[in-house]
Amino acid sequence: MADRDDLTAYGYRKARAAFLAANDVCHLCGHPGANVVDHVTPVTAGADPEDQDNWAPAHGITRCPTCGRNCNGEKGANTNTPRLVTSRDWYAGP
Incomplete structure (x- = not known):
């Protein structure tokens, strides 16, 4: 496994917290409460x-409170994974 010290450094964790405070809608399912940063690439x-x-908010191990998914875990490292299908289209993008 690659050395991931860069993802646990104080500066990264502080930037990630600020990013998630400003952007908490999961880019995969469209529900609020995202708690991890997904590196799109x-x-x-x-x-x-x-x-x-390259960052996008997503739900992680603390699953989505609306649909119960671990969105980032389901996506994994796949860059071609489409948005997750939900009972309602929450995506507000183009």
């Missing part, structure tokens, strides 16, 4: 872990 694929343009 995975760090393991060479993405800079601190590039906030």
